[in-house]
Amino acid sequence: MRLSTRLQLSFMMFLEFFTWGAWFVTLGTFVLHNLKGTSDGDISTAFLTQSYGAVIAPFIVGILADRFFSAQIMLGVIHLVGAVLLWCCGSTTEFGAFFPLVLTYMVLYMPTLALVNAISFRQMSDPSKDFSLIRVFGTLGWIVAGNIIGYLGWEQSNMLQLTFKMAAISSLALGLYSFSLPKTPPLKKGSKIDVREILGLDAIGMLKDKSYLIFFISSILISIPLAFYYNFTNPFLNEIHMKAAAGTQSLGQVSEVLFMLIIPFLFRRLGVKWMLAIGMAAWGVRYFLFAHGDIDAKLWMLIIGLLLHGVCYDFFFVTGQIFTDRKAGEKFKSSAQGFVTLATYGVGMLIGFLISGPIVGHFKTGPDTHDWQSIWMIPAAIAVTVLLFFMIAFKDKDKTQTKVINY
Incomplete structure (x- = not known):
């Protein structure tokens, strides 16, 4: 290039x-x-x-x-x-x-x-x-x-x-x-519109593979506690009077970059199951730290919780993309990625967004205060439950090492 x-x-x-x-x-x-x-x-x-x-x-x-x-x-x-x-x-x-x-x-x-x-x-x-x-x-x-x-x-x-x-x-x-970017004309100009292809439903046959079915269900379920993070982390940090909350939150993106760089090396050593499991476990740990941290003596808990974003996101979602790529085969690679994205950002986070607001509202203790310890322990419990389900049910029969993509 x-x-x-x-x-x-x-x-x-x-x-x-x-x-x-x-x-x-x-x-x-x-x-x-x-x-x-x-x-x-x-x-x-x-x-x-x-x-x-x-x-x-x-x-x-x-x-x-x-x-x-x-x-x-x-x-x-x-x-x-x-x-x-x-x-x-x-x-x-x-x-x-x-x-x-x-x-x-x-x-x-x-x-x-x-x-x-x-x-x-x-x-x-x-x-x-x-x-x-x-x-x-x-x-x-x-x-x-x-x-x-x-x-x-x-x-x-x-x-x-x-x-x-x-x-x-x-x-x-x-x-x-x-308008100054390289020209990228449509590749399927004049072709028939196929709704199944557009939604990635051509890849639905992948769910016949039990290991992928368990991963797919876990992806939807783990996206529910993810919605709590997007919705309420910034209001939470501002409510407890953290200075420059949005800037502090960007530590999560810094860790995301760092963990993306080491994923190929860890993937070879840990494999799919343990990479996914570590990612889900990190969600539970993060919310536990949020529940018990503060901006004084326990500020370190909040900082570590934010820095865990790289593990939470990269270990589960990036590893999931690699796993999906391996399971799909050449014919359904694009459809499969679209299918899992629709499930996570569409279905899973939709459920999370719908339930997180009422839950946070239930634990409101004043005009501008909440019982954040009780609030954060709920997505922590969801994440741990999903982790246990995954660890018990997921048994990937394909033990061959997937081609590692340098994300």
């Missing part, structure tokens, strides 16, 4: 995830403190838009980008429209006006995650070596966004509407920049 192309794609990834991280991390705190008359349940409702977007995204990409329009053109148009929607989100003061705007935005944004990947892959001769070096700039974009919010003190000064304005400017820049 030419250096100029590598730099183009890296900057694209940076802006893509900077735009998302600029407002998504602090969304829960924004809903509670910047919109009138909101409750913990409204936080869950706002985050549900991600799951709705994840369900609809395959149709937008599978029908439009694969068959009618070049990926870079679609990416540009979506982000230009997204810039307007984000700016409007930051100007609202009522949840009734905010929700349809953020819902429309997420339905448009979630497909761009597939579009930036498609644009990148089409320029690479060996994605297994090149992609991680491009994708890491997306994580850096998320980290930079969180640290800007923390440095400027927007959480403490109740100025989180500015996160949407910052994201809108970033989205506008990416929208205009996208």
Whole structure:
């Protein structure tokens, strides 16, 4: 790959995830403190838009980008429209006006995650070596966004509407920049639209394999406690008065980068079952640390809980992608990845978003206080239960080592 192309794609990834991280991390705190008359349940409702977007995204990409329009053109148009929607989100003061705007935005944004990947892959001769070096700039974009919010003190000064304005400017820049990206025309132009293929349902036959069925069920179930993290970590840290909470949360993305680099080495030594198990166990440990940590003597517990994000996410989800790739075979690789993404970000997190709000609301102890110890022990218990189910039921008969992908 030419250096100029590598730099183009890296900057694209940076802006893509900077735009998302600029407002998504602090969304829960924004809903509670910047919109009138909101409750913990409204936080869950706002985050549900991600799951709705994840369900609809395959149709937008599978029908439009694969068959009618070049990926870079679609990416540009979506982000230009997204810039307007984000700016409007930051100007609202009522949840009734905010929700349809953020819902429309997420339905448009979630497909761009597939579009930036498609644009990148089409320029690479060996994605297994090149992609991680491009994708890491997306994580850096998320980290930079969180640290800007923390440095400027927007959480403490109740100025989180500015996160949407910052994201809108970033989205506008990416929208205009996208038209200069390498041309990525549709590969299936003129082909028949197949809904089963678009949703990844062609890979449903993989569930006949018992080991993959157990993994698939575990993926859905472990995504439920994951929703608690996305929904309420930032409101939790701000409620206990952690300074620069969004910036501190970016430690999770730092660890994500580090653990991505060592996954290939650990994978060879531990294998699928133990990699997945360690990832699930980390969720339980993280929530236990959140439940018992504070910003004084036990601050270390919160920091370790945040740093465990790399283990929680990479060990389970990245390992799961590798496992899915191995089980699918050449014919259903794309469908299989779409299928498991629909199950986790669509079904699993949808359930998590629906139940987390009422649970947090149940443990509300005052106008701006909660019994966070009781709250965090619930997703911890869910994660441990899923881990036990997985350890007992998962028996991968295929003992051969999978090809390790350098993520």
